[in-house]
Amino acid sequence: MVRYSTPLILAALGGMYSERGGVINIALEGIMLAGAFTASVVTIFSHNPWVGLAAAMCAGLLVALIHAVASIACRADQVVVGASINMLFLGVPALVSGALFQSTGSTPQLPREQTLPEMHLPLIDKIPVLSQLFSGHTAITYIAFALVPLSYFVLFRTRFGLRLRAVGESPEAADTAGISVYRMRCAGVLLSGALAGIGGAYLSIAQNSLFTRNMTGGRGFIALAALIFGKWHPVGAFMACLLFGFAEAVSDQLQGVVPIPVQLIQIFPYVLTLIVLAGFIGRAIPPRAIGTPYVKESR
């Protein structure tokens, strides 16, 4: 379950920073793919997964930069920009992979030593159940989990968080207070890129050892669903990611055992999100200024 949740948590938290600032980010899927691909390729050439991880984060930042420039500076429709980024990264990895490795489907497999190592927590390792849950994960997982309380702190206790929230709810008020709306929103989007990039890297150099075409398989959207389900709150999103990760893990185990078809279990998170959006499990109200480009003179 933890394995499934990790990329979701990273992407969802990333999405939170972007959306709390007022920028819809449906490009999480594409950014994750970019991160996964970059991690794989860079690790192949550098033989060092940590370099690959760093590169993945940079890749995420770059892609997010495209999103930021288009949505914030050019005031393009944020959803359209996000959709186009997703499309872009269905194609770019294959093209580059074809040019580098003559294989458009996937990158060459990494030898075990070059994937991110599992880390064992010394004390917890001895305790039977806890060791299963908490130990033996790769660094990315620990980062992901640590980011949850960190994000809570950042969002609700720091200046950056307060300003980000203000920008997402009422950009005019923030502008009058001397805060640069553009800069805050950019920061939110870039953060989402960095985090989603790391989330993608998890797939290609931690959980698995290669990159395959479209390997995220919709995780970026599930993360978005988790974010909404969690009402744009770091802890809420985290719980939702665990829930969805749990569902995915369960579906794997249940295959062949229980008569519910696997595809139907797989669509569980999506159905759940629909129900949430319809308001049956409490209202999910997004930041007020989300999706609207901020135009300074329109007062």
Added chain:
Amino acid sequence: MGEAPKNAVEMHGITKRFGEVLANDHIDLVVRDHSIHAIIGENGAGKSTVMNILYGFYTADEGEILIDGEPRALKSPRDAIALGLGMVHQHFMLVEPLTVTENIVLGAEPIAGLAIDYKRARARVRELSEQYGLKIDPNATVGDLSVGQQQRVEILKTLYRGARILILDEPTAVLTPGEVEEMFAILRGLRAQGKTIIIITHKLAEVLALSDNITVMRDGRVAGNLPTKEATVGGLARMMVGREVLLRVDKKEAHPSGAVLTVRDLSLRGREGAAILDKMSFEVRGGEILGIAGVEGNGQTELVEILAGLRKASGGQVLLEGAPIDALDPYQRRLRGVAHIPEDRHRRGMLLPFDLAANSILGVHRNAPMSGPVLLHGHVITTRADRLVRAYDVRPPVVALPARALSGGNQQKLIVAREFDIKPRLVLVAQPTRGVDIGATEFIHRKLVELRDEGAAILLVSAELDEVRSLSDRIIVIYEGRIAGEVDPRIASEEEIGIMMTGGRPAETGPAPVPALLPDDAPLSADSR
């Protein structure tokens, strides 16, 4: 001391263009230290623009600004704040889901290590609130506060940043007369504590009561700078408009017939059960104009929306010529002869990107001959639109233009043309001349009276008391969703009506009622915000 009085702000030769519009044309004005300075002018005179330049929102194309005698470049609100300026806008700049404290410190948060030091922030807020008499709870959520309280938060925001020069844009627009008095006291207190205050307003009575000096603006230029003690209402009005203002609408005696609109016990509950409308009952007869006077926010907006079919009441009944219409939607009401000139023409009254012809059928588009069972009849629509545009003097009279290309006054005339074309029995008019130039205002007023003389019943809601008093045959005053009283505009004084608008009762002494229409020193006309 023996020095010459200092000037807090000096602006020389300020010029600003927006595209082809010259919003500010070589503005010169001087604001003395420790004074309350009023900047007055009609809508579109440029007063908000020049203050936004002072605050750094806009950069002037030409001219210079001196703060405390030193020339300064103000490129952004940050620069302005650093120099001790603070601005409270007409439309509050508050983040509703956040608390009072969070809103006040936003952008200048005190920190302890990595986190915001909320304890210190709250303490400072309490300190300021006590020092300046601005009572507020630091932990309240801004979205839950009343308008008057939100305004106090806005002022605290500026004081928290050490503002010495406060700019207030239409500060009393949304306050009841009682709250206005409180605001005056607060402002006088601030002045006594050494602050300089600039207020932008169009309310001449308040200007005369409160300010020390006045700058009058008209059409982007300064029409005059003078100390308040030398000013009279008539004189100010003349400077603002440039000609004698004739408020009085020429109209004959009304000859009302039977009731067209009957409202019985109309009630509306808002969030948490607050009563927005509380058992209102009144009627409007054919051939008369009933004016509803009241400070904005007392239920008038909702009342008109209910009557137009845009909102459902919680209780009560609305009858049109004896028949209940509560279940009818706006389209059906229009078919019965209920016309509606909305208070927010951009949000309600027009489809801005569509052309004038398409706008001219809004609300009647399903009727013959505008459309058949399926198709719209383009030719019929265009011909009719041409006729309307000409009859109501809409400029430019090109029906293929998009509505957003028209000025406010012309847009309003188009709406009036469209609504009056249904030959209405009842007309609901809300803030008809807000943002409308003088020429269009006179035109619209004249048309309303014409319609009245043809036998229609007209319900007029306006925040401009003078418009209500000059147009109406009868006036009812609305306060907190109830009728506070009914008056005859020929008899009642503005003071009386003002008292009723705040829920009080006019003194029951028996002096002869003074006819209160427009002596020279009466406040001004239907210029709107």
Added chain:
Amino acid sequence: MKNVAKNLMFPLIAVVAAFLVGGVIVLIVGDSPLLVYELFLTSAFTGADGIGYTLFYATPFIFTGLAVAVAFKCGLLNIGAEGQLIVAAFAAAWVGLVLPGWPALLVVTLSILAAMLAGGIWAGVPGLLKARFGAHEVITTIMMNFIAAGLIGWLTHDHFRKQGDPILESLPIAEMKDGAPVGPHIPRMSAILEPLGIHFPARLPLNMAFFFALAACVIVYVFLWKTKWGYELRAVGVSPGAAQYGGISIARNIVLAMFISGMLAGMVGVNEVLGYRYRYYHDFSPGYGFSGIAVALLGRNHPAGVLLAAILFGALTRSSLFIQIFTDHVSKDWVVILQATIILFVACEAVFRGGALRLFRGSRPSVAGE
């Protein structure tokens, strides 16, 4: 006339710019951009094969482009065309499978109706959620996409597949015998043109659905701009407050717009199932739904523009195979990248528009506070 020129110019600039970027990518991977451009033009626009395939691929783009455009006119973003066309295609095949032996014309008609209905409902549900609960249609339609894929995938896999068939596809509703399909289907262009004396190869999948698409363009145009319901729908998209004031029901129009949008997207299923494969084939769509967004944007949400943009995208799809085969390093994905770049540039055209206007007028038009 000036309006048309102005409206054509920006999309054209975006397309040219995207092609230039694509050319740079080709250079980077080591091939010649000129070769790629040449392959694009010759494979897509010359010969019966070229035109046949280009128009065949253009057909679904027309439908999804119209679908997104109609929704957009009501202020809605329909990202769910992908899911809508899946359920529609499946519904079309399902009708054919459960009514074996019925008269072909009847089956085909019912099939088309089923496709439209299925697509309409699949879009109508997010429409309803938005109208009643205010749920953002972007998220709900994305969710519906995944639900469709899962649901239909399961149905096909467990219930409608030939035993032992490794490909995820349904049983056929018609079979090719001696070069002509037998069973309920809609005729291919070869069959349509034969009586006119024009020989068109029967192996080309271009079929009658293309004419349906053209008809749809006309119908959508008339509906939106010439009928009172179209007027109401567009009014809601422009200003819900004003629409309400005019007695127009916002909720009803949102659901209607989404339903029509879904119906249009569903017609893609007709092209695919009744005109080409004669069965439901999971994963048949190379992103027609998402590309519909690009087509609608490029065509500025007008049927005429959508038609042109769809043909461009059809041409790109057609040429992608040739580009992959005849170059050393450029793969089919180049086309996908190009499409994404076009979307990005068109979406950012606000900047282009502002910049170009500045060149033309010399001053920045903007509104002073009123």
